[in-house]
Amino acid sequence: MKNLKLLEGIEISDEKEDLICYSYDASYAKGSIPEFVAWPKNTEEIVRVVKWATAKGLKIVPRGAGTGMAGGAVPVGTRTVVISLERMREVLEINPENFTTTVQPGVINGELQKELMIYELFYPPDPASLDYCTIGGNVATNAGGPRAIKYGVTRNYCLALEVVLSTGTVVTFGNKSFKRVTGYEIKELLIGSEGTLGIISNITLRVLPQPEDIITLLITFDSIESAGKTVPKIIGSGITPRTLEFLDSSCLSLIEKNYELGLPTQVEAMLLVELDGELTSIKRQGEKIVEIARKFKGETQVATDYYSRENLWKARRSISPCLLKIIDREKINIDISVPIDNLSKTLVRLNQISKESNIPIVSFGHAGDGNIHVNILVEKNNEEEKKLGFEIVKKIFEFVVTIGGAISGEHGIGITKKPYIDIQLGRKQIELMQAIKRVFDPKGFMNPGKIF
Amino acid sequence: MKNLKLLEGIEISDEKEDLICYSYDASYAKGSIPEFVAWPKNTEEIVRVVKWATAKGLKIVPRGAGTGMAGGAVPVGTRTVVISLERMREVLEINPENFTTTVQPGVINGELQKELMIYELFYPPDPASLDYCTIGGNVATNAGGPRAIKYGVTRNYCLALEVVLSTGTVVTFGNKSFKRVTGYEIKELLIGSEGTLGIISNITLRVLPQPEDIITLLITFDSIESAGKTVPKIIGSGITPRTLEFLDSSCLSLIEKNYELGLPTQVEAMLLVELDGELTSIKRQGEKIVEIARKFKGETQVATDYYSRENLWKARRSISPCLLKIIDREKINIDISVPIDNLSKTLVRLNQISKESNIPIVSFGHAGDGNIHVNILVEKNNEEEKKLGFEIVKKIFEFVVTIGGAISGEHGIGITKKPYIDIQLGRKQIELMQAIKRVFDPKGFMNPGKIF
Numbered sequence: 001m002k003n004l005k006l007l008e009g010i011e012i013s014d015e016k017e018d019l020i021c022y023s024y025d026a027s028y029a030k031g032s033i034p035e036f037v038a039w040p041k042n043t044e045e046i047v048r049v050v051k052w053a054t055a056k057g058l059k060i061v062p063r064g065a066g067t068g069m070a071g072g073a074v075p076v077g078t079r080t081v082v083i084s085l086e087r088m089r090e091v092l093e094i095n096p097e098n099f100t101t102t103v104q105p106g107v108i109n110g111e112l113q114k115e116l117m118i119y120e121l122f123y124p125p126d127p128a129s130l131d132y133c134t135i136g137g138n139v140a141t142n143a144g145g146p147r148a149i150k151y152g153v154t155r156n157y158c159l160a161l162e163v164v165l166s167t168g169t170v171v172t173f174g175n176k177s178f179k180r181v182t183g184y185e186i187k188e189l190l191i192g193s194e195g196t197l198g199i200i201s202n203i204t205l206r207v208l209p210q211p212e213d214i215i216t217l218l219i220t221f222d223s224i225e226s227a228g229k230t231v232p233k234i235i236g237s238g239i240t241p242r243t244l245e246f247l248d249s250s251c252l253s254l255i256e257k258n259y260e261l262g263l264p265t266q267v268e269a270m271l272l273v274e275l276d277g278e279l280t281s282i283k284r285q286g287e288k289i290v291e292i293a294r295k296f297k298g299e300t301q302v303a304t305d306y307y308s309r310e311n312l313w314k315a316r317r318s319i320s321p322c323l324l325k326i327i328d329r330e331k332i333n334i335d336i337s338v339p340i341d342n343l344s345k346t347l348v349r350l351n352q353i354s355k356e357s358n359i360p361i362v363s364f365g366h367a368g369d370g371n372i373h374v375n376i377l378v379e380k381n382n383e384e385e386k387k388l389g390f391e392i393v394k395k396i397f398e399f400v401v402t403i404g405g406a407i408s409g410e411h412g413i414g415i416t417k418k419p420y421i422d423i424q425l426g427r428k429q430i431e432l433m434q435a436i437k438r439v440f441d442p443k444g445f446m447n448p449g450k451i452f
Numbered sequence: 453m454k455n456l457k458l459l460e461g462i463e464i465s466d467e468k469e470d471l472i473c474y475s476y477d478a479s480y481a482k483g484s485i486p487e488f489v490a491w492p493k494n495t496e497e498i499v500r501v502v503k504w505a506t507a508k509g510l511k512i513v514p515r516g517a518g519t520g521m522a523g524g525a526v527p528v529g530t531r532t533v534v535i536s537l538e539r540m541r542e543v544l545e546i547n548p549e550n551f552t553t554t555v556q557p558g559v560i561n562g563e564l565q566k567e568l569m570i571y572e573l574f575y576p577p578d579p580a581s582l583d584y585c586t587i588g589g590n591v592a593t594n595a596g597g598p599r600a601i602k603y604g605v606t607r608n609y610c611l612a613l614e615v616v617l618s619t620g621t622v623v624t625f626g627n628k629s630f631k632r633v634t635g636y637e638i639k640e641l642l643i644g645s646e647g648t649l650g651i652i653s654n655i656t657l658r659v660l661p662q663p664e665d666i667i668t669l670l671i672t673f674d675s676i677e678s679a680g681k682t683v684p685k686i687i688g689s690g691i692t693p694r695t696l697e698f699l700d701s702s703c704l705s706l707i708e709k710n711y712e713l714g715l716p717t718q719v720e721a722m723l724l725v726e727l728d729g730e731l732t733s734i735k736r737q738g739e740k741i742v743e744i745a746r747k748f749k750g751e752t753q754v755a756t757d758y759y760s761r762e763n764l765w766k767a768r769r770s771i772s773p774c775l776l777k778i779i780d781r782e783k784i785n786i787d788i789s790v791p792i793d794n795l796s797k798t799l800v801r802l803n804q805i806s807k808e809s810n811i812p813i814v815s816f817g818h819a820g821d822g823n824i825h826v827n828i829l830v831e832k833n834n835e836e837e838k839k840l841g842f843e844i845v846k847k848i849f850e851f852v853v854t855i856g857g858a859i860s861g862e863h864g865i866g867i868t869k870k871p872y873i874d875i876q877l878g879r880k881q882i883e884l885m886q887a888i889k890r891v892f893d894p895k896g897f898m899n900p901g902k903i904f
Contacts, residue, residue: 180858404628
């Protein structure tokens with residue numbers, strides 16, 4: 001870090017080295033260089049930066065840890081200030097009697113998880129980047145993760161949000177109670193709005209007691225179609241696993257190459273199933289799943305001890321970063337969400353597209369809720385293949401919408417999916433969103449150039 | 453029913469007998485008499501009624517079964533047409549492979565439950581009025597019910613909404629996938645908007661596989677405070693009951709008077725706890741709850757068979773209608789929602805207020821999520837006591853907001869709570885809601901006079 005200048009006591013920088021750092025995120029999006037980066041430490045400092053910026057006519061780009069996969073946190077155009085929330089890292093309250101916690105937006109998801117463990121509590125949303133990503137960013141993108149199948153996404157845990165609007169006005173939406181019908185749920189509108197309506201400055205979340213026990217099952221399949229068909233059968237059996245992850249053979253090879261866990265790489269697909277609850281009960285559920293899988297020629301192994309389970313998850317979470325290590329290929333990643341009865345059809349279609357185009361497609365993700373991370377691996381420095389890659393993206397999105405799905409399950413639209421938003425939403429719906437945007441931010445200061 | 457007139461083939465009436473029927477709901481709200489009632493049978497007919505009404509300058513009041521507790525479905529002011537959705541009662545699809553169902557808005561909650569049973573599925577939200585209330589009304593008020601503690605409210609199951617706007621434009625928000633981050637979640641804004649933004653014409657819901665088994669426990673307490681303190685302890689133990697209902701002694705007496713179930717009426721409070729899941733597992737959970745209750749001097753009985761359980765629920769659901777049978781008293785009912793660590797404090801405060809004012813207050817409801825139905829029983833035809841009743845409402849609401857709660861957990865604001873909305877929401881928040889209202893309904897045709 002460099003010597004920082006101060007704006008009325010607030011850390012701020014206009015040094016090129018800082019500015020470049022804040023012009024990209026974890027996506028392939030190319031952002032522009034901001035004029036300033038500011039690091040407020042509390043709500044009042046956010047307000048002051050916002051007032052200073054808007055008075056100067058600067059647009060505002062709120063940012064958590066920059067682990068976003070859609071370019072939502074990178075500046076677009078000129079005359080921007082990035083407001084980084086990374087210095088707002090305080091867990092303000094853990095209330096084990098009300099099962100709530102209140103945090104500043106820059107708190108790291110994984111760090112909150114650790115603090116909650118002391119109280120035998122846990123916060124279900126667990127994006128793969130949980131060791132780095134912030135709760136504020138999670139709220140701004142309505143982040144999910146493997147546990148969403150059983151526990152839902154960020155939206156399901158977010159009870160109250162304090163937000164700084166572009167006028168500098170601070171409003172708190174929601175409260176600490178679990179149920180509420182008191183006018184329009186504006187909080188719900190803010191969740192997943194990717195920083196375009198205001199800056200989230202304080203968050204109250206619902207948390208849960210930790211489950212008693214966990215069992216992990218690995219099920220391998222010779223056919224990707226069978227893996228896809230097994231998923232709705234497991235859910236239909238009345239069991240709700242804690243996670244129900246899908247990995248195709250390319251993922252398994254990639255993991256083996258980097259971790260040597262002894263995973264079977266000769267199969268076409270693997271399901272990673274976790275059950276939580278009372279031990280005898282989840283053991284019985286495990287047996288039921290083994291039986292279901294067998295009907296689709298799936299073979300099951302059980303990962304019993306804590307360390308083999310943790311290794312497996314570390315490996316699972318590393319897939320996305322690992323894909324960046326492939327020397328000659330560049331990933332275009334999307335995270336489609338499909339109705340689970342069309343999961344098998346989707347996986348087969350992805351295989352087909354890969355074969356037709358002769359471009360490798362690596363798929364993994366949250367099979368239990370139909371949310372698949374699709375990585376189209378185009379040759380580096382091959383502009384023509386890259387163009388083809390984006391045509392494939394469009395083809396996949398069109399397919400997804402036809403079968404009743406969504407072009408993003410948990411990453412958001414940002415700038416990388418903005419060119420495709422029309423495939424998902426009709427004109428009227430986009431007009432309504434734009435009008436809502438004007439209600440909150442009439443002069444268009446907040447995170448311009450995103451979503452629509 | 454009377455002879456109906458037709459508007460381009462759509463049933464409509466301006467007969468006084470019909471109009472009076474549609475001027476009230478299940479609340480104490482006094483509505484005005486509409487000029488017309490129309491009964492469209494599909495989306496296209498809704499559009500035609502909307503266009504006809506707005507061309508004539510008539511305001512529109514959408515209505516399900518009229519079981520609302522806040523007056524949200526009753527006309528206010530002059531020149532209104534009630535659009536009743538009760539003829540739109542078709543379950544259009546049940547998809548047991550995707551765990552979704554698509555229904556018309558007039559489908560009765562309980563009838564949907566019955567149809568789902570054939571597929572061994574269930575729809576969790578279960579308001580007490582489930583035998584009468586419609587899914588459309590449930591969405592408009594974000595209805596909950598006893599099972600919300602484990603399964604959440606209507607919001608958590610609503611995947612897609614087709615809506616007719618006041619211009620006659622039809623827009624579908626959401627789709628059949630379980631996860632989505634594709635711009636602002638306008639669907640979430642519509643849920644709980646009490647018909648003020650548009651008319652819900654088609655609904656896709658997520659449904660779940662039926663649980664294997666159910667156990668019901670009755671726990672009685674000599675002190676209302678102990679009952680309140682037991683609730684967070686049960687949840688903190690890692691058990692999430694299917695229901696965790698609270699009934700005070702007045703409720704128990706009321707039930708005994710009408711049903712003679714042999715309930716203990718000498719106690720101060722009762723918890724009605726239901727567990728669902730795999731039998732051995734919930735039995736063990738049941739034992740754990742018995743232990744926890746014992747620490748607070750709670751005594752537990754188990755209702756094992758289906759019929760005693762069903763009777764108990766029938767009785768529980770009848771409390772609200774039973775309150776109307778008290779000859780000399782009139783109920784002012786509210787449904788506050790408080791953080792559960794303040795539940796005990798709230799129950800004690802309600803008792804206190806009742807004693808201080810010498811007006812009976814009967815409380816029951818969903819203790820597990822802090823949502824309590826409070827009934828202030830004022831003397832009939834005693835305007836002074838009624839005025840005092842409303843002062844008590846205000847006092848309770850102020851208390852609730854102070855401790856971080858909500859003035860309505862599942863009924864909504866409608867017209868009965870509109871005078872108190874300022875207690876809950878700040879000026880800026882109300883202004884934002886009004887601006888959002890103008891985005892959807894710039895000329896103010898939709899359900900005027902409600903919420904704010």
